[in-house]
Amino acid sequence: xxxxxxxxxxxxxxxxxxxxxxxxxxxxxxxxxxxxxxxxxxxxxxxxxxxxxxxxxxxxxxxxxxxxxxxxxxxxxxxxxxxxxxxxxxxxxxxxxxxxxxxxxxxxxxxxxxxxxxxxxxxxxxxxx
Numbered sequence: 001x002x003x004x005x006x007x008x009x010x011x012x013x014x015x016x017x018x019x020x021x022x023x024x025x026x027x028x029x030x031x032x033x034x035x036x037x038x039x040x041x042x043x044x045x046x047x048x049x050x051x052x053x054x055x056x057x058x059x060x061x062x063x064x065x066x067x068x069x070x071x072x073x074x075x076x077x078x079x080x081x082x083x084x085x086x087x088x089x090x091x092x093x094x095x096x097x098x099x100x101x102x103x104x105x106x107x108x109x110x111x112x113x114x115x116x117x118x119x120x121x122x123x124x125x126x127x128x129x
Contacts, residue, residue, distance in 0.1 A: 005053035007065045009126040012047050016127060049126060054087060054094050056105070056112075058119045069123040070096060072103075078114065086125050 008017045051065040058064055069086045085098035096103040105112050 005063070005065075007051045007053075009049040009051065009067075009124075010047065011049065016124070051124075052089070054089075056094070056116055058121050059117055060120060062121050064119075064121060065124070066094075067125045068121050069125060070119045071122045072096075072115070072119050075118055078118075080115075084122070 009015075010017065049067070051067045054064045054066065056064045058070065064070070064087055066087050066089055069084060072080060072083050072085075074080060074082050080103070083096075083098045083101075083103075085096040085103065088095055088097055090102075094105045096105070103115070105115070
């Protein structure tokens with residue numbers, strides 16, 4: 001069975017915790033941060049935002065999560081202009097929402113490969129607010 005990776009934004013503490021793993025409907029690999037620790041089981045769901053890993057990586061090899069803000073740089077032979085947008089899961093797959101358009105990533109593998117080679121994570125929707 002495949003591990004499902006999540007990142008957690010703690011709304012009260014205003015902190016991001018990486019590498020939450022869910023296996024067979026159980027949380028494993030819950031991070032311990034600092035001397036006090038942090039446990040998802042001690043948090044109410046309304047106090048956290050779970051962000052699932054997309055399984056995709058940016059041009060630097062960094063894993064992209066839902067809610068990550070990415071910057072795309074136009075390159076020769078590609079029709080998209082420079083843009084900044086955030087990753088979202090919409091019904092059938094991952095998309096990037098920019099202020100003026102959506103970029104769909106689920107249908108065309110060559111487009112996705114080329115696009116990912118020119119995307120860079122520059123933040124996320126929670127820590128950027």
